[in-house]
Amino acid sequence: DADVTQTPRNRITKTGKRIMLECSQTKGHDRMYWYRQDPGLGLRLIYYSFDVKDINKGEISDGYSVSRQAQAKFSLSLESAIPNQTALYFCAIRGPGTEAFFGQGTRLTVV
Amino acid sequence: EDQVTQSPEALRLQEGESSSLNCSYTVSGLRGLFWYRQDPGKGPEFLFTLYSAGEEKEKERLKATLTKKESFLHITAPKPEDSATYLCAVFASGGSYIPTFGRGTSLIVHP
Secondary structure, three states: OOOEEEEOOEEEEOOOOOEEEEEEEOOOOOEEEEEEEEOOOEEEEEEEEEEOOEEEEOOOOOOEEEEEEEOOEEEEEEOOOOHHHOEEEEEEEEOOOOOEEEOOOEEEEEO | OOEEEEEOOEEEEEOOOOEEEEEEEEOOOEEEEEEEEEOOOOOOEEEEEEOOOOOEEEEOOEEEEEOOOEEEEEEOOOOHHHOEEEEEEEEEHHHOOOOEEOOOEEEEEEO
16 A cells, blocks of 8 residues: 555536545654646645644745544645646655655646 | 756657756755656655765666756666656755755656
């Protein structure tokens, strides 16, 4: 099993719809992150969480919300999707003093 | 604010033609510098962590080095399967221990 699992892997949704991207991990790490990747812009941080009761905004949090349901689960929601949220989304986890491990990504298209 | 700049943005090599990728950084309190490889449509895959100036790490045809201002990823005698985007990230106390990524270098190795 993968250390970090993202679902769905691909999703096409309509403008204005609510959508949730899910991330689960099996390594028991406390730190979880959501990144967005666009061509030429690299990975940009949306939200991060250092434990179940800790939620922090990243550099591009507008239009997104998150929920840390358990240590192993961290969900990203788009309350009302818009076309410029079309991107590749990655969940990452990290333990103390370790590198970040990434999921395989969710390709989201908003039409 | 932590800043990470990678160069060049894109690099084309012939098989066997060695070269280097650069990652320059401006951070407060560097705790680690990471190199990742990313294949199209997939999540970044961890390659190396470097912690202090002068440190070097090797893996197959790749060698990463670190100075106080930059890191290099040297690729010796590359093969077509080394084609990918290489990402650099820094992890610093001044950045609230959140990995900050550069935009990556897209490497294509022609047979």
